[in-house]
Amino acid sequence: MEPQLLCCEGDRPARAYRDSNLLTDRVLRALLRAEDKYLPAPNYFKCVQREIAPYMRRIVATWVLEVCEEQKCEEEVFPLAMNYMDRFLSVEPTKKSHLQLLGAACMFLASKLKETIPLTAEKLCIYTDNSITPTQLLQMELLVLNKLKWDLASVTPLDFIDHFLSQLPVRRETRPILRKHAQTFVALCATDVKFIASPPSMVAAGSMVAAVEGLQMKMLGNAMMSQKLTEQLAQTIKSDPDCLRACQEQIESLLETSLRQAQQQHSVTMETKNISEGQDLSTTPTDVRDINI
Structure with missing residues (x-):
């Protein structure tokens, strides 16, 4: 009889069970008291940012979400990364050509905070079609940390x-x-x-x-x-x-709109696939290059 391992091996790191002791009224009240501290400025598009428009944020957010899904990140990584991005944009004017770099840096930080094995700088650069370098990513990471005053324990939904x-x-x-x-x-x-x-x-x-x-x-x-x-x-x-x-x-x-857009995007993708069959197409999630125009 072959010996059997007592542990359960798999592709994903093992996670601890959810602790029911953390689901008390005291913890909930603490979360409710703390959540306002981590809210971004709702009007930062008008008051802080000169180049960045809401549609640009949506493009980068979609890209970040697709990367998180493709890399099978923990579910907390994406909303945490977007909280970092919005808080940063609330206080720091940013060029639209740097928005994807900012999204990558925020995802990098959120992954480090929530993942057992976080995303690497090199892998994130690949997801940008190498439009950024690991050095640029690390520099932006330090800038984000500085602007957020190293307070990364954000409360998310x-x-x-x-x-x-x-x-x-x-x-x-x-x-x-x-x-x-x-x-x-x-x-x-x-x-x-x-x-x-x-x-x-x-x-x-x-x-x-x-x-x-x-x-x-x-x-x-x-x-x-x-x-x-x-x-x-x-x-x-x-x-x-x-x-x-x-x-x-x-x-x-929002769900109805997203489903409708997804159906339209699927139709366009199938047509493009038929037209471009046999050509070498990029596999990077969501083309975000148009925000640099």
Whole structure:
């Protein structure tokens, strides 16, 4: 009989189990007190940035998200990287030609904070089609750290998801899919400038309600009314139910728009593939070179 390993080996590093002791009211109150400290300025496009427009941020955000997905990063990396980027852009005027470099640096820092094996500078440079060098990336990393005053422990919407999930009367086996859908909504919100000024707790609560409604979850054998869930989460985050409902509607609208754009992009991609068959095409996620024009 061949000996068997007691450990479970795989491609991804093993992660610790979620600690239920961290899902207490005391921890939740601490998160709610701290979240405003890490909010970026909602009007930085008008007051700070002269060259950068919201659509440029969306292009870079999409690129960062695709890199994180392709590299199978932890789910916290993307929203954390976007928080760093928005906070940096809130205080430092930046050239549009440096926006992808900034996105790479923020992703680099977030990966170091959340990953067991973080992304390397060389790999991130490859994802930019080598338009930046490792030296430039490290220099931008130091600049970001300086402007953020080395305070990287940002509160993001994902910090609230498990707290909200623990309050819902859902069966244990249905929690993973509900969490996954809520995390998807959180990532989607991080790509859109409309949610820059929204507190992380609001985005998380709106994402949770949208996930429950989208999946038509059954709570303890009965359908949980959307109004009841909204009021419960609004009370938890000390917000007005109407504000939370408006946030949820924005999230659902954003999802519809993204799905429509994805279908259009798929059609264009298939046509391009047919036309360019046999040609050498770049495989770098999301072409961001147009923001340099």
